[in-house]
Amino acid sequence: MTSAKLSIGVPSKGRLKDQAAAIFEKAGIPLRNKGPERGYRAALEGLDGVEVVLTSAAEIVHELKSGRVHLGITGEDLIRETLADVDGSVEFLVSLGLGRADVVVAVPDCWIDVARMGDLEDVAAQFARAHGRRLRVATKYMNLTRRFFAASGVAGYRIVESVGATEATPAAGTAELIVDITTTGTTLRANHLKVLEDGLILKSQAHLFASRAAPWDTSAKKLRDTIANRLKTS
Amino acid sequence: MAAESARKFEALEAQATALLDVFKRAGYEQVAPSIIQPADVFLDQIGEQVRSRTYVFTDLAGDELCLRPDLTVPVSRLYLERHPDADTPARYCYNGPAFRFQPDRNNQAHPREFRQAGIESFGAKDKESADVETVLLAVEAVRSARLKDFRLRFGDIALFYAFIDALALPDRWRLKLRHYFWRPQAFHALLSQLARSERPDAEGPVAALAGTLDRDDPEKSEELVACHFDDKGLPLAGNRTLSEITARLLDLLGDLRAEPLRKEIATVIDYFLAVSAAPEEAVERVTMIAKGACIDVAPALQALVRRFERLEQGGIDLGKSTFATEFGRSFEYYSGLVFQIEVGGEGDASQIAGGGRYDGLLAHIGAPREVPAIGAAIHTERLLAAVERGA
Numbered sequence: 001m002t003s004a005k006l007s008i009g010v011p012s013k014g015r016l017k018d019q020a021a022a023i024f025e026k027a028g029i030p031l032r033n034k035g036p037e038r039g040y041r042a043a044l045e046g047l048d049g050v051e052v053v054l055t056s057a058a059e060i061v062h063e064l065k066s067g068r069v070h071l072g073i074t075g076e077d078l079i080r081e082t083l084a085d086v087d088g089s090v091e092f093l094v095s096l097g098l099g100r101a102d103v104v105v106a107v108p109d110c111w112i113d114v115a116r117m118g119d120l121e122d123v124a125a126q127f128a129r130a131h132g133r134r135l136r137v138a139t140k141y142m143n144l145t146r147r148f149f150a151a152s153g154v155a156g157y158r159i160v161e162s163v164g165a166t167e168a169t170p171a172a173g174t175a176e177l178i179v180d181i182t183t184t185g186t187t188l189r190a191n192h193l194k195v196l197e198d199g200l201i202l203k204s205q206a207h208l209f210a211s212r213a214a215p216w217d218t219s220a221k222k223l224r225d226t227i228a229n230r231l232k233t234s
Numbered sequence: 235m236a237a238e239s240a241r242k243f244e245a246l247e248a249q250a251t252a253l254l255d256v257f258k259r260a261g262y263e264q265v266a267p268s269i270i271q272p273a274d275v276f277l278d279q280i281g282e283q284v285r286s287r288t289y290v291f292t293d294l295a296g297d298e299l300c301l302r303p304d305l306t307v308p309v310s311r312l313y314l315e316r317h318p319d320a321d322t323p324a325r326y327c328y329n330g331p332a333f334r335f336q337p338d339r340n341n342q343a344h345p346r347e348f349r350q351a352g353i354e355s356f357g358a359k360d361k362e363s364a365d366v367e368t369v370l371l372a373v374e375a376v377r378s379a380r381l382k383d384f385r386l387r388f389g390d391i392a393l394f395y396a397f398i399d400a401l402a403l404p405d406r407w408r409l410k411l412r413h414y415f416w417r418p419q420a421f422h423a424l425l426s427q428l429a430r431s432e433r434p435d436a437e438g439p440v441a442a443l444a445g446t447l448d449r450d451d452p453e454k455s456e457e458l459v460a461c462h463f464d465d466k467g468l469p470l471a472g473n474r475t476l477s478e479i480t481a482r483l484l485d486l487l488g489d490l491r492a493e494p495l496r497k498e499i500a501t502v503i504d505y506f507l508a509v510s511a512a513p514e515e516a517v518e519r520v521t522m523i524a525k526g527a528c529i530d531v532a533p534a535l536q537a538l539v540r541r542f543e544r545l546e547q548g549g550i551d552l553g554k555s556t557f558a559t560e561f562g563r564s565f566e567y568y569s570g571l572v573f574q575i576e577v578g579g580e581g582d583a584s585q586i587a588g589g590g591r592y593d594g595l596l597a598h599i600g601a602p603r604e605v606p607a608i609g610a611a612i613h614t615e616r617l618l619a620a621v622e623r624g625a
Contacts, residue, residue: 146286176472
């Protein structure tokens with residue numbers, strides 16, 4: 001491993017794992033696991049000097065920020081949620097067309113009087129009068145939610161953090177509405193939720209990112225260009 | 235990260251002792267509320283914008299807690315703990331740290347950990363006297379710390395409410411304007427909508443459903459909405475009740491049927507909120523605007539004038555002060571007179587102390603009724619810095 005010139009973070013679980021493996025395969029530089037089968041390290045076949053760090057998509061964002069990896073594959077949603085200074089921390093190298101999903105604001109279907117973000121503040125006012133508290137928004141995207149709600153002029157809410165089964169919180173009564181990721185909308189519909197007309201916060205997909213904090217010497221830059229070109233043209 | 239919590243520890247301690255002496259001599263009991271507070275109370279009352287600057291965490295038992303971002307709510311909770319029925323007047327003073335995340339960076343003008351020295355008065359029935367006493371005591375305190383060159387800025391939330399209440403508006407619009415006062419951006423959009431005499435979209439299934447309802451018969455309307463939910467197979471979720479949803483549809487129906495609101499109303503509100511001048515001139519201008527709009531805000535205005543008169547008798551130089559109708563829009567729990575002590579310089583660092591009346595807060599955090607309450611807090615690091623600069 002001492003010969004590694006460049007390290008790249010690749011998702012080790014979830015949907016992105018298999019999809020990422022497939023695009024490296026297609027690019028002619030397949031992932032090859034090293035050492036014990038449950039390893040957290042791999043290599044790219046046919047490309048010497050690259051160390052693949054297998055970890056979660058969320059962890060890859062932190063690794064990119066701190067510069068512990070040169071490159072990383074992860075979702076734009078996680079990048080925009082986690083990094084305070086996106087452009088100062090990472091560079092968007094290649095959009096991979098994987099992991100496409102929308103981060104959206106969704107409210108219960110029965111809120112027929114609510115169609116747009118603007119309606120939410122009215123409802124927040126009414127809700128505060130009737131219940132003595134703010135609307136609760138369940139989400140794992142606290143920062144995206146705050147920024148989007150502020151830009152939409154909605155302030156009468158509070159966030160409740162939710163790391164799983166966010167879409168079930170309105171029916172369970174632990175939140176009134178949600179900000180969550182959706183691909184087909186099936187889960188939202190099954191939970192009797194609807195997306196607000198202007199409630200699209202982010203159209204996300206996975207990208208190959210480059211860290212601005214990693215040590216970029218000549219050989220690392222060369223390997224970066226090779227990987228980026230292979231992934232682009234495949 | 236700064237290794238030392240407060241620079242100039244000794245100077246700050248000496249200053250705090252002097253401030254507390256002033257408060258205690260005036261009959262305020264010194265209290266020390268908990269630094270760690272339940273997050274719920276703050277998040278429900280103050281909202282997400284302050285949460286984004288509050289250190290919130292979950293402890294090992296799973297409780298959501300925070301480091302207090304200010305001391306007004308903790309002192310209010312302390313009062314309710316001692317007087318659950320909120321039936322006894324009490325006056326407290328305090329000095330202690332508060333904590334706020336500083337998005338730009340932790341620096342001297344914006345420390346993440348800062349100290350507030352202040353007073354809170356609960357249950358005083360004579361609101362006028364309590365208002366005057368609070369302002370005068372805050373001024374006396376900063377003077378005792380040898381601050382010489384400062385000015386006062388005033389606002390009055392009650393005057394805004396009186397103004398909105400006096401306008402010829404349907405109740406649903408009045409409620410909206412009162413609520414949106416705290417959201418300047420959305421308030422502006424609402425006024426433009428008013429000014430364009432915009433009508434809601436009369437097309438679409440929701441307007442159609444609203445059209446079948448009857449504003450004079452909420453019960454029947456609720457039944458109709460319930461039938462609609464049955465037909466469409468929509469379960470009631472998200473904690474809003476059938477009657478809340480129906481009420482909003484009835485508001486929509488009201489807007490569909492009503493004459494568009496008069497455009498002049500938006501102009502009058504704009505004029506009103508643009509008033510910012512020395513108190514005497516500001517009061518004159520509000521009087522003129524009210525007269526021009528043929529509305530009566532005399533009681534609220536006279537209440538304000540009486541406070542100013544007593545402040546002047548108390549030694550406040552009103553010629554150097556400003557009254558701005560829209561001042562106080564940032565803290566949602568204020569309900570009446572608000573004020574700030576300022577020195578020269580730009581931005582937040584010039585704001586040495588501030589306070590105001592917040593009659594609604596205690597009922598929201600558990601008091602059985604509305605409790606008259608007013609307080610003021612001094613940002614002690616800024617006060618010390620200003621005194622050392624020679625202000």
